Amino acid sequence: MKLVPSQEQRELRAAVRDFLAAASPPAKARQGHDPEVYARLNGELGLSGLIVPEEYGGAGAGFAELAVALEETGAVLLPGPFLATVFAAVALTRAPDKELLAGIAEGRVAATLALPGADVTADDTGRLSGTLPQVLSGMEADVLLVTAGSALHAVDLTAEGVTRTPLETLDITRGQARVVLDGAPARTLGEPADGIADRLAVALAAEQLGVLRAALDAIVGYAKIRVAFGRYIGSYQGVKHKLADMHGKLEQAESIVRYAAWAADEAPDELPGAAALAQAYVGRACFEVARDSLLLHGGIGYTWEHDAHLYFKRAKTDEVLLGPPRLHRARIADLLEL
Amino acid sequence: MNPADYQRAARDWLERNVPSEGRADGDPIAQAKDFMARLYDAGYSGITWPERWGGQGLTQEEERAFAAAARDFTLPIYVFSIGLGMTGPTLVDRGTDAQRERFVRPLLRGEEIWCQLFSEPGAGSDVASLQTRAERDGDDWIVNGQKVWTSVAQHADWGLLLARTNVDVPKHKGLTMFVVDMHHPGVTVRPLKDMSGRSNFNEIFFDDVHIPDEHRVGDVDDGWSVAVTTLLHERLSISAGVGMGGQKDNPASLEALRRTVDTSDPLVRDELVELHIRSRALALFNQRLAQETEAGVFPGARGSAAKLLLAELTLYQADLATRLAGPESVVGGHPLGTVLSTAPGLALGGGTNEIMRNIVGDRVLNLPPEPRVDKTVPFKDLKVGTQA
Numbered sequence: 001m002k003l004v005p006s007q008e009q010r011e012l013r014a015a016v017r018d019f020l021a022a023a024s025p026p027a028k029a030r031q032g033h034d035p036e037v038y039a040r041l042n043g044e045l046g047l048s049g050l051i052v053p054e055e056y057g058g059a060g061a062g063f064a065e066l067a068v069a070l071e072e073t074g075a076v077l078l079p080g081p082f083l084a085t086v087f088a089a090v091a092l093t094r095a096p097d098k099e100l101l102a103g104i105a106e107g108r109v110a111a112t113l114a115l116p117g118a119d120v121t122a123d124d125t126g127r128l129s130g131t132l133p134q135v136l137s138g139m140e141a142d143v144l145l146v147t148a149g150s151a152l153h154a155v156d157l158t159a160e161g162v163t164r165t166p167l168e169t170l171d172i173t174r175g176q177a178r179v180v181l182d183g184a185p186a187r188t189l190g191e192p193a194d195g196i197a198d199r200l201a202v203a204l205a206a207e208q209l210g211v212l213r214a215a216l217d218a219i220v221g222y223a224k225i226r227v228a229f230g231r232y233i234g235s236y237q238g239v240k241h242k243l244a245d246m247h248g249k250l251e252q253a254e255s256i257v258r259y260a261a262w263a264a265d266e267a268p269d270e271l272p273g274a275a276a277l278a279q280a281y282v283g284r285a286c287f288e289v290a291r292d293s294l295l296l297h298g299g300i301g302y303t304w305e306h307d308a309h310l311y312f313k314r315a316k317t318d319e320v321l322l323g324p325p326r327l328h329r330a331r332i333a334d335l336l337e338l
Numbered sequence: 339m340n341p342a343d344y345q346r347a348a349r350d351w352l353e354r355n356v357p358s359e360g361r362a363d364g365d366p367i368a369q370a371k372d373f374m375a376r377l378y379d380a381g382y383s384g385i386t387w388p389e390r391w392g393g394q395g396l397t398q399e400e401e402r403a404f405a406a407a408a409r410d411f412t413l414p415i416y417v418f419s420i421g422l423g424m425t426g427p428t429l430v431d432r433g434t435d436a437q438r439e440r441f442v443r444p445l446l447r448g449e450e451i452w453c454q455l456f457s458e459p460g461a462g463s464d465v466a467s468l469q470t471r472a473e474r475d476g477d478d479w480i481v482n483g484q485k486v487w488t489s490v491a492q493h494a495d496w497g498l499l500l501a502r503t504n505v506d507v508p509k510h511k512g513l514t515m516f517v518v519d520m521h522h523p524g525v526t527v528r529p530l531k532d533m534s535g536r537s538n539f540n541e542i543f544f545d546d547v548h549i550p551d552e553h554r555v556g557d558v559d560d561g562w563s564v565a566v567t568t569l570l571h572e573r574l575s576i577s578a579g580v581g582m583g584g585q586k587d588n589p590a591s592l593e594a595l596r597r598t599v600d601t602s603d604p605l606v607r608d609e610l611v612e613l614h615i616r617s618r619a620l621a622l623f624n625q626r627l628a629q630e631t632e633a634g635v636f637p638g639a640r641g642s643a644a645k646l647l648l649a650e651l652t653l654y655q656a657d658l659a660t661r662l663a664g665p666e667s668v669v670g671g672h673p674l675g676t677v678l679s680t681a682p683g684l685a686l687g688g689g690t691n692e693i694m695r696n697i698v699g700d701r702v703l704n705l706p707p708e709p710r711v712d713k714t715v716p717f718k719d720l721k722v723g724t725q726a
């Protein structure tokens with residue numbers, strides 16, 4: 001089991017962090033998706049191709065590397081279709097027809113994945129119909145991957161027969177769309193191997209870890225400069241002890257994310273339990289820390305101008321992204337054969 | 339040997355050598371010493387300690403492999419936990435070569451039992467305000483005073499003693515660390531009954547106890563920096579479970595609970611899932627700290643976060659288990675009653691939860707310190723202990 005990032009992984013982290021600090025700091029997140037930044041992220045850093053196998057033009061890296069990158073994109077609340085494209089890449093690497101991966105690796109194609117349970121059917125000619133009430137980055141993505149029957153299909157989101165409507169999202173930094181397919185042309189990619197949902201859970205947990213860490217860093221920084229009653233607020237135990245507890249959550253969340261990423265790369269037997277654990281623990285911890293970070297900021301934390309609510313809302317949106325969190329807990333109960 | 343082989347060999351050895359329950363007829367201390375000697379001779383005591391002083395000189399990888407093998411056994415080594423987890427590592431880090439030569443091997447082989455004499459009636463969290471005096475007398479030091487809450491002292495041969503050697507300087511600057519012979523005349527050990535009814539800790543009285551200067555650890559008046567070393571090891575060893583049984587015999591473990599409670603009830607299932615989540619989260623954190631240590635990153639004050647989380651998990655687990663078991667858990671000496679009664683110990687011993695939070699806040703997050711009224715005051719002018 002590998003719980004400590006390697007030298008190369010630390011270098012990857014530093015490169016992504018430096019790039020984002022300049023190109024997409026949290027202050028920019030509320031302006032939404034910037035296609036130019038997204039293109040550079042994929043071009044200069046090759047992030048969209050990180051987990052794409054080398055034969056499709058990607059870096060062929062594993063989840064340990066992906067997790068490090070997602071922590072950094074999470075920490076700055078990167079807007080746009082990066083996570084959605086990661087989700088799609090995860091599905092494609094497990095589908096028989098992987099051609100689309102080449103476009104993703106090049107950064108030419110932004111993709112998204114309909115979450116499991118979508119009610120979509122294919123007709124005799126392979127055209128798809130059905131309604132997807134919430135598609136992550138559905139307005140920014142070019143291609144939608146969706147399961148109909150037992151096969152995965154790719155739908156060009158600009159094609160005829162596709163209607164997409166942006167949703168008003170609580171998290172203003174990253175969009176969702178309602179997508180209606182009405183005889184939309186699609187290409188079938190075959191029946192994917194299982195384990196996609198587990199890998200999505202791990203990828204999301206890595207983003208959540210980044211959100212958690214940044215929310216904690218923000219309030220720790222503020223507690224060192226904000227004064228009340230003649231003292232820095234961080235010197236009061238009511239604040240300090242809460243921050244210490246938040247740090248404990250960070251340490252445990254990071255340990256779980258490293259473990260789950262390792263399981264995704266090297267220990268398929270452990271992956272289901274690790275993935276459910278990652279969502280059950282990290283999703284909750286991320287929201288709790290974002291919430292307490294906001295509260296400890298005082299009144300300024302409740303303002304629209306301050307970033308605290310952006311973290312709070314991303315944390316909540318992420319916590320419920322893969323379904324109500326009780327599903328992850330129920331999964332753990334099943335795996336433990338309780 | 340690769341870790342998997344090492345673990346297999348250790349498991350084999352433990353299967354053949356760990357005394358099974360029911361054989362505990364004779365003197366438990368003699369049995370523990372006998373087991374410890376065999377453990378040492380088999381190469382499983384002091385796995386990562388320097389070879390020169392009697393350790394095995396191996397890496398965290400073997401240590402982890404051994405811990406994994408030991409998880410399914412309850413090793414009868416509780417009485418050595420202070421020596422293995424705290425005083426021994428302190429001597430390895432800070433002792434003289436003569437002290438390491440004299441003390442480390444017998445400690446690892448279980449020939450001598452150690453205790454840690456820091457806390458006093460007037461000084462626990464604020465241990466630097468302690469009042470036990472050590473005064474120079476030629477080549478010796480003469481100790482007078484009282485210690486309390488001293489675990490396993492009733493069995494101990496040696497103690498690591500923190501005493502005041504200078505009252506004219508601020509409290510942290512007038513302390514010195516010693517090794518004291520617990521069999522020396524003038525040392526009186528009185529067992530105290532704890533809330534579980536057992537007697538694992540003691541109060542100790544020192545009346546003109548002589549300590550030779552070669553048993554001083556570190557410089558005169560520099561005992562605080564030695565104590566900090568001990569306390570760091572203490573937190574790490576507690577969170578890593580040195581000398582503690584695995585979860586195997588814990589009646590509040592998930593494995594035990596699932597056999598006794600109704601897991602078809604979704605509310606019960608969810609409680610057990612929560613226990614699983616919290617236990618795994620902490621276990622993985624401890625494993626990560628161990629891997630970092632191996633990679634050369636010393637966890638330092640982050641060990642206090644692990645200790646705090648373990649204390650909270652222990653209280654939560656005991657509380658949960660008794661709630662799930664219901665009325666029977668509180669009568670007739672039910673094992674869960676004992677689990678509940680011993681749970682607070684971990685949140686007090688080795689530094690309270692509040693102190694752990696202070697440490698994480700101050701030294702991990704580098705938050706501004708609290709205003710202090712005691713930092714610059716000479717000890718003799720300081721208010722300490724319990725005062726009306």
Ligand SMILES: Cc1cc2nc3c(=O)[nH]c(=O)nc-3n(C[C@H](O)[C@H](O)[C@H](O)COP(=O)(O)OP(=O)(O)OC[C@H]3O[C@@H](n4cnc5c(N)ncnc54)[C@H](O)[C@@H]3O)c2cc1C
Binds near residue numbers: 461463683693696
């Ligand atoms: C099972 C057990 C085994 C032990 N074994 C040993 C041993 O082997 N050797 C040894 O030397 N000692 C031992 N101890 C002693 C232990 O280290 C002390 O009990 C502990 O440090 C607390 O000190 P105290 O009891 O004096 O409580 P106090 O320090 O009086 O604390 C009382 C309360 O005040 C709080 N408090 C104190 N200072 C602060 C602060 N700055 N900020 C916020 N809250 C604060 C504490 O958290 C606590 O809630 C043991 C204790 C137990 C319970």
